[in-house]
Amino acid sequence: MLKYANPTNFLALAGRLIPWLAAASALLLSVGLYLTFFVAPDDYQQGSSVKIMYIHVPSAWLGMMSYMVMASAALGTMVWRHPLADAAQKAAAPLGAAFTLLCLVTGSLWGKPMWGTWWVWDARLTSVLVLFLIYLGLIGLWQTIEEPAQAARAAAILTLVGVVNIPIIKFSVDWWNTLHQPASVFRLGGPAIGGSMLWTLLTMAMGFTVLFFMLYFMAIRNEILRRRLRRLSIDAAHAEEKSEVLV
């Protein structure tokens, strides 16, 4: 396992894994979409608009999972100061922001026919919006600090401070009794939704997760290559300077 902490080994591993992940996510997502549109039943109250759930719920899970992946990488940055952890941290922020935005947008589209409004200031919605804003702040921080190692440590501190928001999101529906429904899959006493709907949801969630890891590996690979390019251009500039001095 430790072998892959070496960026070169990681690049080789990512190169081998990415095609398989791409194929698996394409397969899972097509099966999931087929189940969504042709197998999973319409809700007796919500009609076919319940199918938004199969996009909305996985993207919400992924939005939070990205944060936890990013926080683990942030720990790696703080404890070992490893460049791969820095790259893993930086790559997770835009992905997490994208999934969180997807969750907010699909939730809003679902809310309009069901709740009669695009948006309510409910605890779950607000805390997910805060998660999205934290992602945007982190992306801003990465873009502002030029030196990569310094940016990684600053982002790691902010990421770890922001972790407090994750349990707030998870339990917001239990602590505050508001419009958003409580958890219906991961709860004591087993899932509260029925067979074909549960299977469709889990297939879509698997597809989203595999898609996330494919994109994540690609983003880390890009970040490693970007850093090498930066290193090379700095070295080249130094070499040029030195040769000018000699002449």
Add this chain to the structure above:
Amino acid sequence: MKQSPLSALFWRELRIARSVGGGGSMGLVFFLILVSLTPFAIGPDLNLLSRIGPAILWIAALLATLLGLDRLFQSDADDGSLDLLLTASTPLELLVLVKCAAHWMATALPLVIASPLLGLTLAMEPASLAGISLSLLAGTPALTMLGAIGAALTAGLRRGGLLMAVLILPLATPVLIFGVSSAAAASGGTVPFHIPMLILCALSLAAVAGAPFAAAAALRARDA
């Protein structure tokens, strides 16, 4: 008499904040302007103003606190005294805490004291005035401490000011929620006053306990 390093730092910070351009009184003026602009924006309806008065005062306090925060570490980073603090034998976490305490005294305490007066202009009731002062007194330490993390992260950056606001404001949401709800609970309502107030105190205590470590780590990360 030989002063301890911490009290020496505390008085130094207060002297800097009081001097011209230190920003201590500027925050208060900014607070005053923000509060007096709101009635122009929403109209002089006193019933409406007295209902949303706590929210106006809290938003204004949040922004006024934020305005002064870029000075917390920035001027020290510019003139090199931050490097002296980093190499001092006193733990950096304590130094951060003392700097924040002095900063709070110089910038947030005047807001707390001025808030009932401004509340009067918003036609707030006496119970509500007491509520807003108490909730600001309990909540502004959390704002200062959270802001210290943002100030430490952005110290020495060229475009730090706006970035700091973007980093800190989402994290300040819970403080704002419980601050406004305890101020609103003071003038009657379904929730007893002490429940949001205790949560607000807990937020401040947690911020005072935790934020110095994050801010100190961020200051060390600048040039490690």
